[in-house]
Amino acid sequence: xxxxxxxxxxxxxxxxxxxxxxxxxxxxxxxxxxxxxxxxxxxxxxxxxxxxxxxxxxxxxxxxxxxxxxxxxxxxxxxxxxxxxxxxxxxxxxxxxxxxxxxxxxxxxxxxxxxxxxxxxxx
Amino acid sequence: xxxxxxxxxxxxxxxxxxxxxxxxxxxxxxxxxxxxxxxxxxxxxxxxxxxxxxxxxxxxxxxxxxxxxxxxxxxxxxxxxxxxxxxxxxxxxxxxxxxxxxxxxxxxxxxxxxxxxxxxxxxxxxxxxxxxxxxxxxxxxxxxxxxxxxxxxxxxxxxxxxxxxxxxxxxxxxxxxxxxxxxxxxxxxxxxxxxxxxxxxxxxxxxxxxxxxxxxxxxxxxxxxxxxxxxxxxxxxxxxxxxxxxxxxxxxxxxxxxxxxxxxxxxxxxxxxxxxxxxxxxxxxxxxxxxxxxxxxxxxxxxxxxxxxxxxxxxxxxxxxxxxxxxxxxxxxxxxxxxxxxxxxxxxxxxxxxxxxxxxxxxxxxxxxxxxxxxxxxxxxxxxxxxxxxxxxxxxxxxxxxxxxxxxxxxxxxxxxxxxxxxxxxxxxxxxxxxxxxxxxxxxxxxxxxxxxxxxxxxxxxxxxxxxxxxxxxxxxxxxxxxxxxxxxxxxxxxxxxxxxxxxxxxxxxxxxxxxxxxxxxxxxxxxxxxxxxxxxxxxxxxxxxxxxxxxxxxxxxxxxxxxxxxxxxxxx
Numbered sequence: 001x002x003x004x005x006x007x008x009x010x011x012x013x014x015x016x017x018x019x020x021x022x023x024x025x026x027x028x029x030x031x032x033x034x035x036x037x038x039x040x041x042x043x044x045x046x047x048x049x050x051x052x053x054x055x056x057x058x059x060x061x062x063x064x065x066x067x068x069x070x071x072x073x074x075x076x077x078x079x080x081x082x083x084x085x086x087x088x089x090x091x092x093x094x095x096x097x098x099x100x101x102x103x104x105x106x107x108x109x110x111x112x113x114x115x116x117x118x119x120x121x122x123x
Numbered sequence: 124x125x126x127x128x129x130x131x132x133x134x135x136x137x138x139x140x141x142x143x144x145x146x147x148x149x150x151x152x153x154x155x156x157x158x159x160x161x162x163x164x165x166x167x168x169x170x171x172x173x174x175x176x177x178x179x180x181x182x183x184x185x186x187x188x189x190x191x192x193x194x195x196x197x198x199x200x201x202x203x204x205x206x207x208x209x210x211x212x213x214x215x216x217x218x219x220x221x222x223x224x225x226x227x228x229x230x231x232x233x234x235x236x237x238x239x240x241x242x243x244x245x246x247x248x249x250x251x252x253x254x255x256x257x258x259x260x261x262x263x264x265x266x267x268x269x270x271x272x273x274x275x276x277x278x279x280x281x282x283x284x285x286x287x288x289x290x291x292x293x294x295x296x297x298x299x300x301x302x303x304x305x306x307x308x309x310x311x312x313x314x315x316x317x318x319x320x321x322x323x324x325x326x327x328x329x330x331x332x333x334x335x336x337x338x339x340x341x342x343x344x345x346x347x348x349x350x351x352x353x354x355x356x357x358x359x360x361x362x363x364x365x366x367x368x369x370x371x372x373x374x375x376x377x378x379x380x381x382x383x384x385x386x387x388x389x390x391x392x393x394x395x396x397x398x399x400x401x402x403x404x405x406x407x408x409x410x411x412x413x414x415x416x417x418x419x420x421x422x423x424x425x426x427x428x429x430x431x432x433x434x435x436x437x438x439x440x441x442x443x444x445x446x447x448x449x450x451x452x453x454x455x456x457x458x459x460x461x462x463x464x465x466x467x468x469x470x471x472x473x474x475x476x477x478x479x480x481x482x483x484x485x486x487x488x489x490x491x492x493x494x495x496x497x498x499x500x501x502x503x504x505x506x507x508x509x510x511x512x513x514x515x516x517x518x519x520x521x522x523x524x525x526x527x528x529x530x531x532x533x534x535x536x537x538x539x540x541x542x543x544x545x546x547x548x549x550x551x552x553x554x555x556x557x558x559x560x561x562x563x564x565x566x567x568x569x570x571x572x573x574x575x576x577x578x579x580x581x582x583x584x585x586x587x588x589x590x591x592x593x594x595x596x597x598x599x600x601x602x603x604x605x606x607x608x609x610x611x612x613x614x615x616x617x618x619x620x621x622x623x624x625x626x627x628x629x630x631x632x633x634x635x636x637x638x639x640x641x642x643x644x645x646x647x648x649x650x651x652x653x654x655x656x657x658x659x660x661x662x663x664x665x666x667x668x669x670x671x672x673x674x675x676x677x678x679x680x681x682x683x684x685x686x687x688x689x690x691x692x693x694x695x696x
Contacts, residue, residue, distance in 0.1 A: 068310020
């Protein structure tokens with residue numbers, strides 16, 4: 001890609017990227033998995049695998065991404081689900097066995113599985 | 124509708140109540156809906172069977188039937204917002220602003236949330252003097268532990284003579300319980316690079332090195348990817364953002380060490396030599412890496428710089444205390460419920476950190492002290508729970524801020540044992556160059572070990588204090604100078620526990636193996652035999668359903684019986 005040669009080019013790029021992200025979040029579900037060292041030690045890789053397997057089995061098109069450590073290490077693996085305008089909801093201590101229910105109830109039906117939630121990010 | 128009309132008629136309310144068919148209000152998924160005026164009560168999903176109750180309660184008695192009312196789905200009071208959970212809500216996330224929210228492998232996400240804007244501002248519209256002035260005014264102090272003014276360090280680097288200068292990053296997080304630097308490198312690598320490039324520009328360095336212990340594979344990968352991506356976008360390399368400024372860096376991977384926190388030791392490591400510090404009569408800003416002017420900064424310090432450039436020095440200086448501006452990232456570990464990372468303004472009290480944000484001590488145990496500053500720090504007992512923490516107050520209390528590593532102790536933590544543990548760690552981490560550190564730590568460790576084994580004498584306490592003072596004042600570098608802190612601090616606040624070990628030959632916390640005895644509590648044991656089966660030494664004997672007994676001669680005090688007993692029948696004394 002062309003190298004950025006001015007502040008204006010950087011700002012233009014930022015706006016374009018913001019637009020891309022917004023378009024994506026408005027129309028589809030974003031699933032974020034904590035994949036810092038704390039998450040990995042708690043089993044986030046297995047949880048991620050379960051998520052990808054479940055999504056494929058149900059033929060769901062969701063954007064799955066990874067992030068580093070948010071600081072809530074004692075509740076890892078953490079999985080965030082964001083749909084459209086809804087606030088981003090964080091599930092804690094997500095073991096692979098919990099994934100099917102989260103996908104079915106939250107992602108498909110839009111009902112948050114309240115008993116497993118540890119918090120949500122205000123808009 | 125007919126049910127409602129019939130019921131109203133049946134109850135003789137036709138004169139007072141008028142049933143109106145109002146058409147669709149639009150709330151189709153909640154139908155059938157009812158609006159009762161003039162009270163304005165709105166009922167949803169009303170079935171014919173609900174009508175008698177509804178008429179009785181609301182129309183006759185004027186009471187609301189809760190189960191038929193509309194529940195705001197987005198309020199969901201039982202899922203709190205992050206800001207309402209103390210662990211999160213009391214945080215002020217500057218260093219951790221992107222952590223856990225953006226994908227660290229994506230420079231695009233970093234740019235989308237405003238990344239590299241500060242760099243662009245610095246390169247295209249600020250002079251090097253202005254940048255340094257801004258950092259100085261902000262009051263930013265190095266977050267690696269020493270807390271030296273970052274602005275002053277950069278000023279010295281800028282003034283130093285020499286064509287070739289270096290901007291260096293220290294990712295060698297030494298404290299055994301700390302993980303915030305590693306988490307930051309993993310979660311938000313670009314923020315560190317951005318700060319580094321701004322610093323390099325300010326001092327006039329065109330080359331940099333980023334030291335990361337090779338064991339931190341995830342952090343290495345994260346930073347490496349970030350560097351490659353930044354190069355692709357022209358944010359590293361020649362003529363950055365068209366400013367004419369050239370800068371690039373290399374990763375330096377080496378072994379993890381505690382002494383690597385000392386800047387001269389780290390520079391030797393980058394040079395490929397052993398991590399040994401040298402006396403700093405001549406500062407590294409004059410002669411550092413390969414004897415050239417160098418500025419070495421901690422990853423958190425550099426991460427803060429773009430925020431100061433974007434939001435201004437006044438903003439940063441408005442947070443924190445008089446002497447310690449901004450926020451601190453604390454890693455909470457030990458006997459605390461919410462283990463993890465929190466970032467709060469300087470000046471937070473011990474109580475707030477441990478109880479509000481940390482969620483208190485687990486299993487209902489008692490808080491004993493909070494250790495801060497790792498092996499270089501000291502403990503803060505319950506009497507200091509309401510002390511606001513900053514660089515100065517902690518130093519006065521016999522501890523130190525360090526890099527913000529916190530370990531919480533409960534009543535089953537033995538202070539003598541902990542002091543011994545830290546000295547054991549420091550004995551291995553000492554580079555061995557200077558006598559007071561090399562020999563002094565070893566001797567202090569020997570004394571402490573004897574005390575934990577019941578071989579201590581009262582004179583030992585005086586020896587420890589004298590030795591400690593000498594090691595503190597005569598050691599070559601920070602490692603030695605701060606090594607006695609855990610011992611001196613625990614002696615200051617928990618002297619009676621030391622005395623108990625020496626005079627009574629007892630360990631009140633029930634930890635020091637030589638001084639404790641495991642026994643079975645007669646009126647709690649039901650003879651299930653679980654401990655007997657689990658004991659690795661077969662030291663427990665007893666018949667089924669009868670009181671079991673531990674043979675003290677065979678017992679190695681591993682504590683397994685204590686852990687497995689479901690009836691709290693194993694005691695330690």
